[in-house]
Amino acid sequence: MSSELSYVHPTATSAWGTYLSQVDRVIPYLGPLARWSETLKRPKRALIVDVPIELDDGTIAHYEGYRVQHNLSRGPGKGGVRYHPDVTLEEVMALSAWMTVKCAAVNLPYGGAKGGIRVDPCQLSRKELERLTRRYTSEIGIVIGPQQDIPAPDVNTNAEIMAWMMDTYSINSGATATGVVTGKPIHLGGSLGRVKATGRGVFVTGREAARRTGLDLRGARVAVQGFGNVGSVAAELFAEAGAVVVAVQDHTGTVFNGSGLDLAALVPIARKDGVAAFAGGEHIAEEAFWDVEADILIPAALEGQVTAERARRITAKLVLEGANGPTVPEADDILAGRGVLVVPDVICNAGGVTVSYFEWVQDFSSYFWDEDEINVRLDRIMVNALNHIWDTADRHGIGLRTATFAVACERILAARQERGLYP
Ligand code: GLU
Numbered sequence: 001m002s003s004e005l006s007y008v009h010p011t012a013t014s015a016w017g018t019y020l021s022q023v024d025r026v027i028p029y030l031g032p033l034a035r036w037s038e039t040l041k042r043p044k045r046a047l048i049v050d051v052p053i054e055l056d057d058g059t060i061a062h063y064e065g066y067r068v069q070h071n072l073s074r075g076p077g078k079g080g081v082r083y084h085p086d087v088t089l090e091e092v093m094a095l096s097a098w099m100t101v102k103c104a105a106v107n108l109p110y111g112g113a114k115g116g117i118r119v120d121p122c123q124l125s126r127k128e129l130e131r132l133t134r135r136y137t138s139e140i141g142i143v144i145g146p147q148q149d150i151p152a153p154d155v156n157t158n159a160e161i162m163a164w165m166m167d168t169y170s171i172n173s174g175a176t177a178t179g180v181v182t183g184k185p186i187h188l189g190g191s192l193g194r195v196k197a198t199g200r201g202v203f204v205t206g207r208e209a210a211r212r213t214g215l216d217l218r219g220a221r222v223a224v225q226g227f228g229n230v231g232s233v234a235a236e237l238f239a240e241a242g243a244v245v246v247a248v249q250d251h252t253g254t255v256f257n258g259s260g261l262d263l264a265a266l267v268p269i270a271r272k273d274g275v276a277a278f279a280g281g282e283h284i285a286e287e288a289f290w291d292v293e294a295d296i297l298i299p300a301a302l303e304g305q306v307t308a309e310r311a312r313r314i315t316a317k318l319v320l321e322g323a324n325g326p327t328v329p330e331a332d333d334i335l336a337g338r339g340v341l342v343v344p345d346v347i348c349n350a351g352g353v354t355v356s357y358f359e360w361v362q363d364f365s366s367y368f369w370d371e372d373e374i375n376v377r378l379d380r381i382m383v384n385a386l387n388h389i390w391d392t393a394d395r396h397g398i399g400l401r402t403a404t405f406a407v408a409c410e411r412i413l414a415a416r417q418e419r420g421l422y423p
Contacts, residue, residue, distance in 0.1 A: 201351015
């Protein structure tokens, strides 16, 4: 039995390599279900599509697109679509696998999937972006659907792109299918609270981890890497709870203010021009971000940011993974050895997919909830899931990441076993 797939070449720090080593670490805690563990190391289905579009200047451009369904044992595939120049099949595989684990960790009735296009969306006009999205949706139309696989926003995709996806799928299938994607605009069956849900979930798990470890949020210093939909919302909620956001980094720069950044001023500027355009703090070197004195660190950008070398320098006692896969395995060990608590991505950022689930349920029942109800239910699901994971970690004497994998993989593999192998 081998877990080597011919079509990928994982390394110790690549996203798929990171995921594989996380699976290896959980196998000893799976009991007899470990017999099925190889299933976690092989995506069920991976689709690569050519996405040709006509650019505004009349030339034809081709982009590589993907949709990977990692595991469908517990329900339809679920996971976002990412537009980024560095997207690869291997990265999408890892992101889809983390969705499998994440959905099971919060006990949503979904498997895991992810999609992406290898493109720099900043280079495209709005019309080109629409053509790209519609053609990609048509190409992956053979594997998505409200009962099959439900895309959602991820890095560089948003509600507008979800509207185009929903419209394209609906036209191709001959019926309006709001439940085919989540993260849609409110007028198209979107859910209140969805935009802020991932950041809110990061805050909720961070608040609980702080409470359990005796860290007072009032006056706690927070550093945030990535100031998009996840990082900026989490920062605002921590500031509301009395914490002081001392450093923020995005792709344009890094801004620091030891007495606290004025988020009300920073957020709109960052959204428009990036944090580099903000005058209310000191602009420091990109690498200096990791040396900032902080109590809480929130990596909310891309994979592989917390390297072994950076893990030795981090001053925070609590790391909240807003991003997917921000910490490489060696860094995980270094942080654990230094007594830094890491709330892993697969529970920390599960707020987004949880409210996606609420959206999907609301679409099916055509009955919509108010925002308070959504936030209360989100809080309850996240807190209950984290408590269960924490108990598992204590019982086995393991870290929160392996504990989250243990809780999730037991559910996934139990479903796998009960369904049985066909034929
Ligand atoms: N892209 C988000 C994630 O990584 C949300 C996925 C979803 O809502 O399906 O969790």
